[in-house]
Amino acid sequence: MPNLASVVGEIAQRMTARDERGKVASYIPELAKVPIDQFGIAVFTADGETIVAGDAEVPFSIQSISKVFTLTLALGKVGDQLWTRVGREPSGNPFNSIVQLEYEKGKPRNPFINAGAIAVTDVLLAGHEPREVLGEILRFCRFVAEDDSVAIDEHVARSEKQTGFLNTALANYMKAFKVLENPVDHALGVYFHHCSITMSCRQLAMAGRYLAFSGRLPGKDVSVISSERARRINALMLTCGHYDGSGDFAFRVGLPGKSGVGGGILAVAPGEASIAVWSPGLDPHGNSVLGSLALEHLAKAMRWSVFGD
Incomplete structure (x- = not known):
């Protein structure tokens, strides 16, 4: 298995170098002001490690x-x-x-x-x-x-x-x-x-842990929801989390995820990691262009797709 920190760092470098980034959500005036040249990623793993790269500490509107x-x-x-x-x-x-x-x-x-x-x-x-x-x-x-x-x-x-x-x-x-x-x-x-709550990638990856780890906060004796409810929410994220681009996201990434027009995506690799990516440029469906691409690369490199290797 490749080293996760190396994979995350390489993905951040590749995303930062890309020219095609989509367009920011101009229909909400405040979101239209966000500079498009930003990309962040944070991954919280089962052993409690948080790996970040790029603009992972910059707060954004999670929408x-x-x-x-x-x-x-x-x-x-x-x-x-x-x-x-x-x-x-x-x-x-x-x-x-x-x-x-x-x-x-x-x-x-x-x-x-x-x-x-x-x-x-x-x-x-x-x-x-x-x-x-x-x-x-x-x-x-x-x-x-x-x-x-x-x-x-x-x-x-x-x-x-x-x-x-x-x-x-x-x-x-x-x-x-x-x-x-x-x-x-x-x-x-x-x-x-x-919808106007702001988080950084690091905060968002932390917030998604209960969905990645059967309803629990890892390393703590705290159950947020039942494991069955976590599975059901993940199922809805996989099938509905990217609006009319949900099928394509499932096809390319293979992870439950929820996007926002602020450019963030929360993704879940069940039992493995809670992942947050952010880049404000969107595709026509309202999903982050670089965020989706980064998750595709990450899921492939780490073999995290819920559909198998």
Whole structure:
């Protein structure tokens, strides 16, 4: 087996040298300001080692990666009842498609497209004020990352709210079909804010450990979720974690992963490692160009694909 530190270092060098990087998410003004010439990678291994390279300590907006954490919390709150309001199938459509939502009578296809994540946020709101729910989400992210400096970027949250017309339309449509039970502005407010959480690659790789190691934080006698629930979340990440690019990511990388339009990707090699990559340039599906490529190289070099060598 090749040396992981050497592989990670080589990948960072190769990514830094590449010219084709995609385009930053210009539809959210704050994200459009992020310099495209950045790449970071962090890998947390089963023996507790963290290997980093490139811009791994630079905080970035995790965007839709936060949906993994809100899904974890919602399943902890209502269990399998969640699936009466949100599906578990790949969408095959853009992450903010309203056509699919109309066709399926207001029930989102999965918890990782925008409509599904708004519905999951609504579940967390039941009986609570938005500020309380946002505090719960942030505390959970800090807990699994073991880092109290994880925070929300209020500038990004404000930018999302000011330009989030499609998300507002999705939420109102779901409200009409009684998929949302709380006020639309409450669900959207919490949603915009949890998508605006910032982490570095190092923090994100730490935060994903419970998904890589059967629901537990390695090296600690702490169970975050059951091993069965970790498997199920990983299954959804594999099939739905990259929107309408999920099939291609599974084909090329072969690992459960969740992307965000901030350019980050959280990936899981079950039993082996929790991995975070970041580069703000995106492909047409909204997934990091260099991040996807780096994970493809890493999974191949380390033989980490869930489908075998």
